[in-house]
Amino acid sequence: MSRGRHALALLLALACAACATLSPAQRTHSAQIAQAARATALDCDRADACARPSSLHRLGARAFAQSAPGAPRHYALLLDQGQDALLARIDLIRSARTSIDLQTYIFDEDDAGHLFLDELLAAARRGVRVRLLVDQLSALKRVDTLAALAGAHANFSLRIYNPVLGRARLSYPQYLLAAACCWQRLNQRMHSKLLLVDGTVGITGGRNYQDDYYDWNDEYNFRDRDVLVAGPVAQAMAANFQAFWDDERSLPPAQLHDVGRRLLRSGVPALPQAPFEHPRRVAQVARAADDSARIDALAAAALPVGAVAYIADLPRKHRAEQPLPAPASGELRTLIESARDEVLLQTPYLVLSQPAQDLFRALHRRASPPRVIVSTNSLASTDSFITYALSYKYKRRYLRDFGFEIHEFKPFPADAPIDLAATGATLPPVPSEEEIAQARARLLAARADDGAHAQRYRRPLQSEYAALRYARRSANERVPLARAGVRIGLHAKSLVVDERVGVVGTHNFDPRSDHYNTESAVVIDDPAFARALAASIRRDIAPGNAWTIARRPDPPLFSGLEYTLAKISERMPIFDLWPVRYATSYEFVPGPDCPAPRSPFDPAFGVCHRPVGDFPEVALGLKPLLTRIFTAFGAGLAPIL
Structure with missing residues (x-):
């Protein structure tokens, strides 16, 4: 038998085995x-189940x-x-x-x-x-x-x-x-x-x-x-x-x-x-x-609130007759549309569905648009670099067309609510910038491919993308970093509108949440709760915990031509090959004239922030290259990512 026929026979046998099901009698017997x-024995005979x-x-x-x-x-x-x-x-x-x-x-x-x-x-x-x-x-x-x-x-x-x-x-x-x-x-x-x-x-x-x-x-x-x-x-x-x-x-x-x-x-x-x-x-x-004292302390922090809504999709979302948008997506969009002053959005995967893009574009076109602040992952912190590549592709659109103020989470945040002692890791001392640069140089000199890592990374079972769940190991691994440590990735999905309504749930505000996944969220219309949630998100976008995304400085020559070519390239569903992106990452530099971070749309933003490159903290290698490849050719994956 030829190799081709042997492979075909093997595939056919696998298909038959995989599609085999229990007969009705077998199902009944296995259930029995x-x-x-x-x-049926119980460890307790009290009415309150002990x-x-x-x-x-x-x-x-x-x-x-x-x-x-x-x-x-x-x-x-x-x-x-x-x-x-x-x-x-x-x-x-x-x-x-x-x-x-x-x-x-x-x-x-x-x-x-x-x-x-x-x-x-x-x-x-x-x-x-x-x-x-x-x-x-x-x-x-x-x-x-x-x-x-x-x-x-x-x-x-x-x-x-x-x-x-x-x-x-x-x-x-x-x-x-x-x-x-x-x-x-x-x-x-x-x-x-x-x-x-x-x-x-x-x-x-x-x-x-x-x-x-x-x-x-x-x-x-x-x-x-x-x-x-x-x-x-x-x-x-x-x-x-x-x-x-x-x-x-x-x-x-x-x-x-x-x-x-x-x-x-x-x-x-x-x-x-x-x-x-x-x-x-x-x-x-x-x-x-x-x-009991520790649990009492938790309970004491609970806020009394009035009406609470639980917006949740039903299984019929997965039936052909389900109208769109599904309940969770539709109600969240309605809430965002009600914003007057500010939308504070936190999502680990900044890939927006077309209806969501239309919504934010319309918000930005208002005579007095609300401020939209977004907290999301950087390439260094994300567990899905392919998804980040699509976010990277549309940075110009997010900043210019939607007016987003984007803050990307750092892999080693200075002040995140993570108990590092609980991880059980042996923590190395925090290196200086000079030591980081030296480590990056040693890594680049030692590596011939992407196989050597600055630290070991476990294959993530927790990837929440069905299309990638069983993908090749190299596709699912997080990007290697220039220094070792317990890496932190953003996974929270939350929304605050005008510091009056707070939302915490499972919705990633992405096409997958709109069309494929069932989602749920709690919506609390209460200023005290909204302020508490907003403070939590603002902690994540503080300079020690996140980089700010802003437009690059204009090149000294042909800036208008470069911008036009980059815009044309971005609009291409494939072959988005222009090497220079509209925006890059910035680090806040405090000083006498810069007591606090500035908005990326503030004319003085460049005075208080310095550019740190498109992929800060990432060890150069194949993953940044793959990120750019998916930026160029992966737009069709957006609905499932």
Whole structure:
């Protein structure tokens, strides 16, 4: 047999294997196996399921007691610190009396994931109904783990959203097959995130269930944000979760080919008990969650607010008849349109859909346009350099046509809400600028290709882009930097309008959030909350934490010609090859005449800021070159990125 025929036969065999499904009888049998294995014994015989008292949980009861028809009362708590977000979740799970509903995009099997699974199963054994809804592509990577959870306990239920090819897990070849046969469905992901306890207190925001979101990774962590909300809006959260849980795309793992086959072959396995990578850290957090004084301090920081809205897409967003824009996108645009003075926008991926571009262009054309301040990632901090390349392509449009004031997050911010001690990393001393320059020179001299790194980088499971989820390692790695350290990447998705309305959620304000992902967000119309959220975002754009993007100085010769050629090149969907971009990165230089940073549109901006290049902190190599290649040829990827 020729090589071509052999490859074709192999591909055909793979396709047949990947597309194989359980028969109705097999699905019934595998479900029966899981059902029969579920323990029914409880560790508690009390009516309250031995729930631990919690001041965070009591916020819900207090809010309902203070609410009246037409006058709801809520309590809202920003969770900026990863460790606070971790403790708040554990505390609420331990305080649950009747129900826990958890919905997420990523649920890893690292220390954080195992800790949360242990807490959820412990709650189920106390007598709490626990429902865990996860997306297929990025949750619970071991089939044995899924099979074990399928039969773990009568009070614990797991469903997997949108399992393409009828499988819980996809190998790389199966992913390629799914991309070939079912590209649209493969990209339709459940990006919504919610933890709802007893129908009274909920947490939503950017964080998934993985070390990187709680300051537990020794190489790369996300600067993220959640909001805890207690009060009547929890009823809307519960209804939205129920819609996903009941949807035909949400399936128990026992009904899926790989998990079902595992159950039919050898029954329900024991839950894998891999040791924690950092057991002392896990034990410390578990004890901290029992520290009532620490939880009381968190609860005391909650702000009393009035009406709260939960804007969330439904599963019907993934049906052909769903009108656009989807609820989350449409309501966020309406809110932005209402701005009079200022829009403060934070997104990790500054790639705007066409309707969003039209919206911001119209805002900028007003007689008195609102100021639009954007916090986003730099190439050095992002976890998706391909997405950054498209942001890089449209900098002229963002600055000139939309009037954006863009601040790009630094990979080693001076003042971010990250607990570096919690990462467990051995931190090198902060180098001087001269030492950074020397390190960059040594790196360039030593490297013949992009294979040598200034530090090691783990392949990111947490990439929130389905199109890249199973891409080549080199496509998914973050760019190498000129110096080592615990890198921080922005992942928070928030919005403040006129310091009167604050939004925290999962929406990235990008085409993927508009068209492919389901999204959710909490909208709080309260000046005190809006000011607190604005202060958090302004911290991220402070000079020690971010570079400012502004127009380059005009070249001494032919500046008009250069600008015209660059503009023409940018408008090309492909072959955007002009080497000089409209804008670059600037660092604030304080001085007697520069006590504070200036707007990039201030005529004196150049007096107080110095240019630091297009890709500061990045070690020159293939990744900046690839960034420029995707800038030139990747515009067609914008809808899925």
